[in-house]
Amino acid sequence: xxxxxxxxxxxxxxxxxxxxxxxxxxxxxxxxxxxxxxxxxxxxxxxxxxxxxxxxxxxxxxxxxxxxxxxxxxxxxxxxxxxxxxxxxxxxxxxxxxxxxxxxxxxxxxxxxxxxxxxxxxxxxxxxxxxxxxxxxxxxxxxxxxxxxxxxxxxxxxxxxxxxxxxxxxxxxxxxxxxxxxxxxx
Numbered sequence: 688x689x690x691x692x693x694x695x696x697x698x699x700x701x702x703x704x705x706x707x708x709x710x711x712x713x714x715x716x717x718x719x720x721x722x723x724x725x726x727x728x729x730x731x732x733x734x735x736x737x738x739x740x741x742x743x744x745x746x747x748x749x750x751x752x753x754x755x756x757x758x759x760x761x762x763x764x765x766x767x768x769x770x771x772x773x774x775x776x777x778x779x780x781x782x783x784x785x786x787x788x789x790x791x792x793x794x795x796x797x798x799x800x801x802x803x804x805x806x807x808x809x810x811x812x813x814x815x816x817x818x819x820x821x822x823x824x825x826x827x828x829x830x831x832x833x834x835x836x837x838x839x840x841x842x843x844x845x846x847x848x849x850x851x852x853x854x855x856x857x858x859x860x861x862x863x864x865x866x867x868x869x870x871x872x873x
């Protein structure tokens with residue numbers, strides 16, 4: 688038998704009270720974990736992004752909003768993948784472009800594909816970069832293909848090797864310009 692003029696906390700039978708307390712504790716844990724996750728996300732974002740997603744109630748809502756904003760929905764993601772795959776396939780290096788600039792462009796494409804959960808193998812990266820080099824690089828490309836195992840050669844090692852050869856090419860180019868200038872002066 689319950690007395691009705693007592694406060695609610697006292698009127699709740701002990702069994703129900705312990706049930707509510709257990710559920711309240713798990714609910715509080717969920718709320719605190721959600722708040723903790725939201726704080727981690729908020730702290731990782733620039734101010735402009737933070738202001739845009741601050742109104743979201745849960746960490747899951749924040750995460751979904753960020754995914755849709757930066758990756759887009761499935762159709763947008765597929766279109767981005769198609770675009771970057773096309774850029775990858777059509778990648779080439781200009782005659783007057785440095786290896787640093789070319790590798791930065793190439794890495795941008797690779798990174799964008801990885802961010803969209805699409806990528807080629809690192810072996811393909813090495814082969815693609817070698818094929819993209821201008822014709823003046825053919826002797827070096829042939830030497831690398833004959834002396835290195837392209838299936839295990841890291842892209843960074845290839846880039847380093849090509850940078851060394853780039854310095855040699857620049858030095859040879861300057862020397863030939865000086866010779867031409869001397870010949871025209873005679």
